[in-house]
Amino acid sequence: MSTSIVEIPDRVSAIQAWRAWKLQVTPMQKPSSIFRVLAEPKVELVSLNYPPKDIWPSAHPLEAQCLNFRSVDEEWDRLVGANHTIPDEHCTCGIYAVKSLAAAAHYGGIVGTVLLWGKVIEAIDGFRAQYAYPGTLYLSEENWKHRHSLKSIYNVECLPFPLLKRHPDWKEQGGGLTSSFMTAANWTPVNFFLSSSSSF
Numbered sequence: 001m002s003t004s005i006v007e008i009p010d011r012v013s014a015i016q017a018w019r020a021w022k023l024q025v026t027p028m029q030k031p032s033s034i035f036r037v038l039a040e041p042k043v044e045l046v047s048l049n050y051p052p053k054d055i056w057p058s059a060h061p062l063e064a065q066c067l068n069f070r071s072v073d074e075e076w077d078r079l080v081g082a083n084h085t086i087p088d089e090h091c092t093c094g095i096y097a098v099k100s101l102a103a104a105a106h107y108g109g110i111v112g113t114v115l116l117w118g119k120v121i122e123a124i125d126g127f128r129a130q131y132a133y134p135g136t137l138y139l140s141e142e143n144w145k146h147r148h149s150l151k152s153i154y155n156v157e158c159l160p161f162p163l164l165k166r167h168p169d170w171k172e173q174g175g176g177l178t179s180s181f182m183t184a185a186n187w188t189p190v191n192f193f194l195s196s197s198s199s200f
């Protein structure tokens, strides 16, 4: 594999879509240190429904894998085969993302944009991609305290939920968003000030 293919592309050359993540927070303890209680927890983005647990790496793209090798049958082997490209049109593998903000919000967790590249298969409502990296993350009030950690780990923009209302997709799909999502989007972050340099 060439190294150039896994570099994280800029936002122009990659496909931008929406998805949702869980936040995995691991307490970091420094044994026999008086600073133990001051250690920052380790935070990571984790895919919602991917066994085994799929942790999104820092500063490197997540590369899709295919777990269907385990359940090979003759029909699958004839259509796809163990050496198929990932993702493959006849398989279900790939890193999933959806086109609509409303669909991503339906899953809950951390909602954000995601960059997709490599081989990308487009469906009606979304995509399956070979490589992916988080884009802009919209944090709930509960997760707002992790914004600095997320920014340093993934070098991504972290914005509070309410700013989703300024995204063009909100205007198009706001009616389809769940009531819990709308409620969450109304919180007022104490430390956030609208900036003229905002990308929206």
Ligand SMILES: [Zn+2]
Residues within 6 Å of the ligand: 066, 067, 068, 084, 086, 087, 088, 091, 092, 093
């Ligand atoms: Zn596959």
